[in-house]
Amino acid sequence: MIARLAVIGVGLIGGSLARALRAADQVQDIIGCGRSLDNLLLARELGVIDAYTHDPATAVRDADLVFIASPLGAMREIFSQIKDVLRPETVITDGGSVKGSVVADAQAVFGHVPPNFVPGHPIAGTERSGVAASFPELFRNRRVILTPLAETDAQALARVTALWQAAGAEVSVMSVAHHDEVLAATSHLPHMLAFGLVDLLAQMQNNAEVFRYAAGGFRDFTRIASSNPVMWRDICLANRHALSDMLACFSHEMTELAATIRNGDGEHLLDIFTRAKAARDRFIDGAH
Amino acid sequence: MIARLAVIGVGLIGGSLARALRAADQVQDIIGCGRSLDNLLLARELGVIDAYTHDPATAVRDADLVFIASPLGAMREIFSQIKDVLRPETVITDGGSVKGSVVADAQAVFGHVPPNFVPGHPIAGTERSGVAASFPELFRNRRVILTPLAETDAQALARVTALWQAAGAEVSVMSVAHHDEVLAATSHLPHMLAFGLVDLLAQMQNNAEVFRYAAGGFRDFTRIASSNPVMWRDICLANRHALSDMLACFSHEMTELAATIRNGDGEHLLDIFTRAKAARDRFIDGAH
Ligand SMILES: NC(=O)c1ccc[n+]([C@@H]2O[C@H](COP(=O)([O-])OP(=O)(O)OC[C@H]3O[C@@H](n4cnc5c(N)ncnc54)[C@H](OP(=O)(O)O)[C@@H]3O)[C@@H](O)[C@H]2O)c1
Ligand SMILES: NC(=O)c1ccc[n+]([C@@H]2O[C@H](COP(=O)([O-])OP(=O)(O)OC[C@H]3O[C@@H](n4cnc5c(N)ncnc54)[C@H](OP(=O)(O)O)[C@@H]3O)[C@@H](O)[C@H]2O)c1
Structure with a gap:
């Protein structure tokens, strides 16, 4: 059970994972983070998130799991914004469609890739965007690829694997490259x-x-x-x-x-x- | 009303037009022509055709309308086979996906493009083949392009237009090229x-x-x-x-x-x- 999940980027992917975990009774509180107020208000109205903030640091402060599902171009800035408030035991994962760049962004911001960061990519999607397009079944019977590094913590990997399995996905592991x-x-x-x-x-x-x-x-x-x-x-x-x-x-x-x-x-x-x-x-x- | 329709190539396209015309009560007798006996027997069993032959000349002899729906590579040979038995009043049309080659084939075999030949192409299909894949609604609300030449008979064009409209299609006319x-x-x-x-x-x-x-x-x-x-x-x-x-x-x-x-x-x-x-x-x- 996740006590507090932070979803940064409550769009198709972030919204769908939040919905799936809620439907599977795997999460207590979900805090959403994004730029546009409209999308966050809609997400709360739809029951996808319980609370929202525009500030990634606020979102992750008390979270035990963070899912970053923003466009890839925003990853580095988001890492910078959360760097100083992230608790060392918080597990972080992402849904970005490319993994090398996200790992490089983490490396650049943190000086190393945090052991609790598990890079990931769900092989599922539609051509629609935003929380309005999200639905809890998006990942059911679909594959999710995780690309842990040598330094990735085994427990963090296990936790993220279980998370995607709870959403109905089949998890594979491969190298970033x-x-x-x-x-x-x-x-x-x-x-x-x-x-x-x-x-x-x-x-x-x-x-x-x-x-x-x-x-x-x-x-x-x-x-x-x-x-x-x-x-x-x-x-x-x-x-x-x-x-x-x-x-x-x-x-x-x-x-x-x-x-x-x-x-x-x-x-x-x-x-x-x-x-x-x-x-x-x-x-x-x-x-x- | 077509008294006798000959369909040469009773596959997805030929079979679907036969079914559509039968469903619309536009045709009395349908004779199918092709090489494989199995496909023709299945076509008869499904009620798509009433009779069959392996010989294109036999198929067209008493037909008032001929629809050629074989692969493009077979067109020239089929024209040769029907050339000598075709009655001058019989209207011919085809469903080939390219029109320049079919017109060139007709030209080569007949020495000119017969005025009663109306080249055509239904913009509808699936990735499946054979009469088993055919269905009467294939052309409904889809476009059919006819590419008449200067020498094409206006009545033949009108007849082929009406035929496709009876199958539910919208007919457009444009040049071959x-x-x-x-x-x-x-x-x-x-x-x-x-x-x-x-x-x-x-x-x-x-x-x-x-x-x-x-x-x-x-x-x-x-x-x-x-x-x-x-x-x-x-x-x-x-x-x-x-x-x-x-x-x-x-x-x-x-x-x-x-x-x-x-x-x-x-x-x-x-x-x-x-x-x-x-x-x-x-x-x-x-x-x-
Ligand atoms: N769609 C797919 O088929 C698919 C499949 C697998 C993986 N992915 C990956 O998943 C991620 C999200 O894709 P998506 O399809 O869910 O896109 P999306 O529906 O557009 O959602 C992205 C969300 O991120 C938010 N966002 C944008 N910039 C942000 C920033 N600087 N800080 C915080 N939030 C920000 C957006 O909200 P605001 O604009 O309001 O900030 C939006 O709600 C991408 O990395 C993509 O590569 C997508
Ligand atoms: N499929 C599409 O999406 C589509 C769309 C628009 C137009 N078209 C055109 O429509 C035509 C037929 O395509 P289709 O999809 O209906 O293919 P199909 O399902 O394979 O049907 C073609 C039929 O022609 C017969 N045939 C082959 N060679 C022949 C020959 N020498 N003499 C007499 N019959 C012959 C085949 O039966 P046998 O093998 O037993 O002879 C078969 O039943 C093609 O010219 C194609 O370009 C196709």
């Missing part, structure tokens, strides 16, 4: 393709017509281009190196595909599409 | 990105793990990579030029995006993502 590479491939690159495609089409001369003839497949394909632009700017900046590498690999793949199409090599095209369909059917549909 | 450019952007390019991404990830060393951490957004994004590989090979070959042009534009967009990420230009990233999100929200969600 590996996390950032895997997510560059499965999440960050696809978002770049969706944003890039929609942007390209929007720039076409007859763009209203172009979108008019976009069918159902296009709708699904581009759904992720409706995601929060600030969050994605931060993810790109935070995972710059792994994402650049993946973009380069993908460009290479596309250059080859374009040449295959231009040369009219039907056999090779059939190979590629057959392989891709098999992989997609096997891995994705087999996974659920 | 314009159709192939618009579809390269909204359909063919996105399919290449989805196939390419899944293929790239499947080639990664730790591919089982990579797919394990793919979340809901990835599932939607790559759904179209489960589409029929033969159909997509044919589309690529048939729309080679417009698709190569779109791939080149997209590569240019991605090269710029990669540079923006590598340079850490957050402001520019925010601009791109904000513009893309606005376009996606406006055009796609506003369209329904």
Whole structure:
């Protein structure tokens, strides 16, 4: 049981974890922290949090567990604001989509990565934002990746693992670098393709017509281009190196595909599409 | 009322149009044509067709309307097979995803594009194939593009228009070249990105793990990579030029995006993502 949970950034992710823990009867008091008063008032009205503050230091002072679910670009400043008031026994975790940058931010602010800080990332989300979009089932049967360091306290890791399990998630552990590479491939690159495609089409001369003839497949394909632009700017900046590498690999793949199409090599095209369909059917549909 | 409809290629598209016309009471007899006996037997069992043949010439002999819904690569051969038995008053239309190649095939076989041939393309589909995947509502409230030529008979055009409207679709008319450019952007390019991404990830060393951490957004994004590989090979070959042009534009967009990420230009990233999100929200969600 968590006596006092502080959620810094009461949006889709922070709000959903608060709701899930409350629904699972795992928490007594929840204090929410954010910048906009409207979002915090709504969070209290919805019963997601019990109290609120705009000041991270106030939020964490008496907390036994802190969940930071702000955009990645705000992490370092939040660490600075809580540094001096954080009790040594308080466990901290976060939900940021990139882990290397968050660990570097902690290192820069604290001079070392605090043993009670367990970096984490729930592999769950929607393209909507804010506490209004949050719901307690978001993490049910979804994966959460924790990326503890050598110096991370085993009890803190166990506590954060139990927390996510109480929210219905399946917890995996991997290294920071590996996390950032895997997510560059499965999440960050696809978002770049969706944003890039929609942007390209929007720039076409007859763009209203172009979108008019976009069918159902296009709708699904581009759904992720409706995601929060600030969050994605931060993810790109935070995972710059792994994402650049993946973009380069993908460009290479596309250059080859374009040449295959231009040369009219039907056999090779059939190979590629057959392989891709098999992989997609096997891995994705087999996974659920 | 159509006294006798011939459907050549009784798959998702051909089967769904047959079902829709039957449901709308627009057709008396439907004869199906294809290569595999199993699919034709299933089509008859499901009530999608009344009779079947493996021979396109037999199928069209007494038909007053012919719908060709085979993969694009089979069109030219089918035209050759029906050329000598087709009655001059029979109206022909097709559902192929590229129009320039079908028109070129007709030109090559008949020596001219028959006035009673109305090239068409329903902007509707799923990633499934065969008559088992067909359903009568597939075209309801979806668009169908017809690309008549100067020599196309006005009555044939009117008849094909009425046919699709009876199936619940909204019919638009545009030029062959314009159709192939618009579809390269909204359909063919996105399919290449989805196939390419899944293929790239499947080639990664730790591919089982990579797919394990793919979340809901990835599932939607790559759904179209489960589409029929033969159909997509044919589309690529048939729309080679417009698709190569779109791939080149997209590569240019991605090269710029990669540079923006590598340079850490957050402001520019925010601009791109904000513009893309606005376009996606406006055009796609506003369209329904
Ligand atoms: N959405 C997803 O699919 C997803 C999935 C997994 C992980 N994540 C990660 O989870 C985190 C939150 O994402 P989200 O989707 O929940 O975004 P969100 O719905 O926009 O929520 C973020 C919250 O953080 C608050 N915030 C922003 N700047 C802050 C600051 N300086 N101090 C305190 N609070 C601040 C915002 O409120 P104010 O603007 O009022 O401050 C907002 O309520 C991000 O790090 C993201 O990478 C997202
Ligand atoms: N799926 C979509 O999303 C979509 C959307 C719009 C337009 N289209 C177009 O519609 C057409 C059909 O696509 P579909 O999705 O309906 O594919 P499908 O479900 O695979 O159906 C195609 C049918 O054509 C038959 N066929 C193949 N070769 C043939 C030949 N040489 N002679 C006669 N029949 C032949 C196949 O049966 P056998 O193998 O037994 O011969 C099969 O039943 C394609 O031109 C495609 O470009 C597809």
